[in-house]
Amino acid sequence: MIIDKWLISKDSLEKLFNVLKKDSKKIYAPVGRNGKISFRETDRFGEIDTGYIQTAQSSKEVVFPRTEKILDYNKNKDGVSVKGFDPGSIPEVVLWGVRPCDAMGIWKLSAIFNWDFKDEIFNTRLSRVTVVGFSCARADEYCFCTSAGGGPGNTEGSDILLTQLGENGDYLAEILTEKGSAIVTIASELFRENTVLNKEQFLADVPVRFDREELRVKLEKIFESGCWTKQSLRCLGCGACAYVCPTCACFDIQDEAHGGSGMRVRCWDSCGFSLFTLHTSGHNPREVQSQRWRQRIMHKFSYMPDRLSVYGCTGCGRCSRACPADMNMLEHLISIQEAEA
Amino acid sequence: MTDNIYMPFPMKIEKVIFEAPGVKTFRLKFMNEDDGNKFNFKAGQFGEYSVYGAGESTFCIASSPTRKGYIECTFRQTGKVTNALSDCEEGSVIGFRGPYGNIFPIDEWKDRNLLFIAGGIALPPMRCVIWNVLDLRENFRDVTIIYGARSVKDLVYKHELEEWKERRDIQLITTVDPGGESPDWKGEIGFVPTIVEKIAPSSKDTIAIVCGPPVMIKYTFPVLARLGFADDDIYTTLENRMKCGFGKCGRCNVGKYYVCKDGPVFTLAQLKDLPDEY
Amino acid sequence: MDDLRKRARELLEIRAVNVVIGYEQGTSGRKRAFFAEKPEDAEKLVFDSTCIQNLASYVTKREIRDKGKIAITATLPVMRSIIQLASEHQVDDNNLLVLGITSESRLIEFSNLAEMETFVHQYQIEIDARHREKLEKLEKMTPAERWKFWIDELTPCFKCYACRAACPMCYCQRCTVDFNQPQWIPVPSHQLGNLEWHIMRAVHLAGRCVDCDACYNACPLGIPLNLLTKKMVEDAKSHFGGYQPVLNGEHLMSTYKPDDKDNFIE
Numbered sequence: 001m002i003i004d005k006w007l008i009s010k011d012s013l014e015k016l017f018n019v020l021k022k023d024s025k026k027i028y029a030p031v032g033r034n035g036k037i038s039f040r041e042t043d044r045f046g047e048i049d050t051g052y053i054q055t056a057q058s059s060k061e062v063v064f065p066r067t068e069k070i071l072d073y074n075k076n077k078d079g080v081s082v083k084g085f086d087p088g089s090i091p092e093v094v095l096w097g098v099r100p101c102d103a104m105g106i107w108k109l110s111a112i113f114n115w116d117f118k119d120e121i122f123n124t125r126l127s128r129v130t131v132v133g134f135s136c137a138r139a140d141e142y143c144f145c146t147s148a149g150g151g152p153g154n155t156e157g158s159d160i161l162l163t164q165l166g167e168n169g170d171y172l173a174e175i176l177t178e179k180g181s182a183i184v185t186i187a188s189e190l191f192r193e194n195t196v197l198n199k200e201q202f203l204a205d206v207p208v209r210f211d212r213e214e215l216r217v218k219l220e221k222i223f224e225s226g227c228w229t230k231q232s233l234r235c236l237g238c239g240a241c242a243y244v245c246p247t248c249a250c251f252d253i254q255d256e257a258h259g260g261s262g263m264r265v266r267c268w269d270s271c272g273f274s275l276f277t278l279h280t281s282g283h284n285p286r287e288v289q290s291q292r293w294r295q296r297i298m299h300k301f302s303y304m305p306d307r308l309s310v311y312g313c314t315g316c317g318r319c320s321r322a323c324p325a326d327m328n329m330l331e332h333l334i335s336i337q338e339a340e341a
Numbered sequence: 342m343t344d345n346i347y348m349p350f351p352m353k354i355e356k357v358i359f360e361a362p363g364v365k366t367f368r369l370k371f372m373n374e375d376d377g378n379k380f381n382f383k384a385g386q387f388g389e390y391s392v393y394g395a396g397e398s399t400f401c402i403a404s405s406p407t408r409k410g411y412i413e414c415t416f417r418q419t420g421k422v423t424n425a426l427s428d429c430e431e432g433s434v435i436g437f438r439g440p441y442g443n444i445f446p447i448d449e450w451k452d453r454n455l456l457f458i459a460g461g462i463a464l465p466p467m468r469c470v471i472w473n474v475l476d477l478r479e480n481f482r483d484v485t486i487i488y489g490a491r492s493v494k495d496l497v498y499k500h501e502l503e504e505w506k507e508r509r510d511i512q513l514i515t516t517v518d519p520g521g522e523s524p525d526w527k528g529e530i531g532f533v534p535t536i537v538e539k540i541a542p543s544s545k546d547t548i549a550i551v552c553g554p555p556v557m558i559k560y561t562f563p564v565l566a567r568l569g570f571a572d573d574d575i576y577t578t579l580e581n582r583m584k585c586g587f588g589k590c591g592r593c594n595v596g597k598y599y600v601c602k603d604g605p606v607f608t609l610a611q612l613k614d615l616p617d618e619y
Numbered sequence: 620m621d622d623l624r625k626r627a628r629e630l631l632e633i634r635a636v637n638v639v640i641g642y643e644q645g646t647s648g649r650k651r652a653f654f655a656e657k658p659e660d661a662e663k664l665v666f667d668s669t670c671i672q673n674l675a676s677y678v679t680k681r682e683i684r685d686k687g688k689i690a691i692t693a694t695l696p697v698m699r700s701i702i703q704l705a706s707e708h709q710v711d712d713n714n715l716l717v718l719g720i721t722s723e724s725r726l727i728e729f730s731n732l733a734e735m736e737t738f739v740h741q742y743q744i745e746i747d748a749r750h751r752e753k754l755e756k757l758e759k760m761t762p763a764e765r766w767k768f769w770i771d772e773l774t775p776c777f778k779c780y781a782c783r784a785a786c787p788m789c790y791c792q793r794c795t796v797d798f799n800q801p802q803w804i805p806v807p808s809h810q811l812g813n814l815e816w817h818i819m820r821a822v823h824l825a826g827r828c829v830d831c832d833a834c835y836n837a838c839p840l841g842i843p844l845n846l847l848t849k850k851m852v853e854d855a856k857s858h859f860g861g862y863q864p865v866l867n868g869e870h871l872m873s874t875y876k877p878d879d880k881d882n883f884i885e
Contacts, residue, residue, distance in 0.1 A: 033775070034841030036840055056841075070347040070348075071345070073394070075394070079434045082393070117588065117589070118344070119589065120346065232682075233682060236784035236837075237784050238780045238781040239779040239780060240781040249591065251589070253590070254806045254807055255393065255396040264397075265807050266347065269590070269591075269592075271594075285619050288681065303597045306597040320646065324781045325672065326645040326652075328646045421800050
């Protein structure tokens with residue numbers, strides 16, 4: 001739902017950034033390092049990368065950190081004292097420069113963390129994030145958001161979505177939530193009345209490559225297909241795809257002991273690792289990579305829509321870009337649709 | 342304080358029972374009375390037991406919901422957490438989260454015969470149901486228990502086996518794998534599926550509950566089918582690896598099911614609908 | 620690379636091998652691993668300077684091994700990896716045919732690994748000038764500066780283990796990080812745990828790493844992991860003599876000699 005539409009000039013973006021910074025919020029924005037762009041905390045507008053099609057890592061870490069403390073414990077002579085997660089430790093954060101596919105990913109994560117049991121840790125983080133989305137004027141061959149229910153100007157998940165109206169042009173600011181409105185309130189002088197009717201012409205062209213509903217139906221029939229082995233032959237079994245993915249949420253729970261005290265943490269894990277399902281007895285329900293690759297696809301495109309009514313993919317293409325063996329998600333999904341059962 | 346779903350209840354180990362080599366039972370009491378009063382569970386459910394500094398481990402609640410004021414768990418020392426648990430003594434405090442998962446639908450089994458088939462360390466999930474049933478004995482007809490282990494020393498709940506043996510309202514058959522018998526062993530000798538075939542319990546009006554290592558289960562199902570048991574009347578529990586226990590961490594996902602939410606109790610009919618990833 | 624395609628086709632036609640591991644056109648101009656199993660698959664094989672993935676990591680992969688006889692397209696680093704793997708008894712000479720590719724992109728087939736070894740030994744493992752310069756910069760740092768450098772580089776690591784997966788020498792069925800009794804390396808990604816993981820990996824590779832850069836190329840975050848392994852290559856060289864993987868002979872780091880230098884213990 002769009003509450004409001006405004007215009008903001010290109011030059012005013014830095015002012016907006018500074019207003020948000022002054023509002024004493026932490027700002028995470030795309031910053032380059034070692035030739036890869038990722039969301040990092042920054043207080044310098046000049047540091048933010050603007051030429052990226054997609055960041056190497058997704059923005060999920062702001063709501064679902066790689067390592068999240070669940071509790072602290074301290075063993076003493078009276079036993080053990082345990083202190084749970086402290087919601088007061090979670091800062092207010094602005095996620096700046098989020099692509100629409102990533103913004104959508106945050107809501108897919110929310111589906112995972114809120115079906116049945118409600119995950120307070122995730123929800124606290126989510127409640128303290130303001131998403132400043134930026135529409136995509138460019139896409140590359142890895143992008144397939146339009147096949148994944150999104151689009152280069154999709155508003156879902158953003159609190160405010162900025163779309164640049166042509167190169168060097170002003171930005172259309174779509175205000176989508178209360179949090180978005182709050183931004184306009186504290187920086188009202190930067191926003192002008194909107195005269196633009198249509199943002200579509202300024203968006204990247206991302207052709208629809210497959211129908212995910214058809215894919216879901218197909219997946220129900222091809223569990224035993226040879227396509228999984230064939231596709232996964234070059235898969236090396238690392239977790240790069242899962243860790244850059246905006247919707248992968250599988251995790252491990254580990255204790256980190258330092259003498260008599262320590263903490264319990266929730267940390268990222270991946271269904272691609274052979275140890276993920278390994279029993280202590282040595283029995284492994286998914287013992288070869290083809291089974292693990294199948295699980296990844298099935299979970300995102302069949303099980304999640306079945307159970308949580310959301311697909312586990314936003315079409316951001318990160319997994320394909322990050323894969324050291326060039327396992328291309330879009331290419332595989334298309335070939336699954338053509339695979340024999 | 343928030344409603345932190347990862348936060349365990351502190352539990353005091355009231356009693357430690359040595360069951361078999363490497364196998365112990367803990368009787369656990371809630372440290373905070375209030376936690377204990379609010380706590381409710383049903384047969385089949387499980388929990389996450391933790392030793393701070395080592396981590397959490399998943400096993401069923403092995404005591405019956407009809408026995409109030411405590412819970413029990415039985416575990417074999419196999420990994421990091423179970424080793425740490427095993428080092429705990431009476432009086433130590435450990436963590437417990439739960440109950441999680443679905444239940445054995447005992448209410449639906451009223452006036453049916455019950456056949457329990459268990460192997461090795463898989464008696465605990467069944468023990469919870471057995472005691473639950475025995476405490477409501479008049480609701481059920483014949484109760485038969487077939488329990489096997491690798492060897493005599495590997496049989497768990499030895500005292501209770503004695504007690505069940507004495508009872509007139511239960512038929513208990515114990516067996517050990519060939520070679521696992523002791524000189525004074527009076528039970529059966531043979532693998533569980535073989536003994537089931539030999540005893541040939543009637544499938545008429547009977548629910549079969551089967552828990553054991555995958556290989557035992559695999560060979561027991563066909564025997565039950567030959568005896569005329571319907572897939573809907575055969576129950577088992579799955580033991581997929583778990584971390585969270587509440588359908589988020591993704592580890593126990595099999596097909597569209599989460600063993601921690603939709604299981605651990607499944608009928609054979611339901612299992613046939615699952616991909617073979619358990 | 621018509622020679623390669625022609626030979627691969629022949630090998631598959633006469634069933635001399637069951638699979639030819641090579642490269643095919645990937646996405647966005649990348650080249651990627653390809654497994655030709657039928658003669659007509661050979662047409663897809665390509666080779667050029669962008670074929671950088673170290674294919675030797677596939678010869679220890681179970682699904683590939685299960686296929687039986689393997690032919691592998693091998694550049695110099697891949698050949699070195701194969702020698703090292705063979706010396707660690709991870710590949711079987713009778714099951715592996717190497718289709719070598721020289722630095723001039725010429726196909727050179729070896730009838731056995733010993734023949735390949737002779738070829739490989741004409742070339743030394745040399746750290747290129749660009750990396751040499753980076754290493755020198757690191758060496759000139761004070762320990763505190765160097766510590767900060769690595770903390771800054773390794774803290775972003777999220778432990779996806781792409782470096783391990785892409786490395787032909789990381790073939791262990793169960794890696795040290797995957798053991799939890801005792802827990803040598805913490806499972807979660809954090810500053811100390813990341814540092815421990817990468818140091819442990821580098822040390823495990825000392826005297827075995829063939830300097831192929833696969834770990835660095837695989838890292839989705841662009842962490843310069845190869846500076847660690849390159850430094851190890853150099854140190855192995857300077858402390859323990861010339862380094863070159865050999866089929867038969869002593870392993871550089873795991874063979875104790877009474878006259879080994881011990882001046883690194885201070």
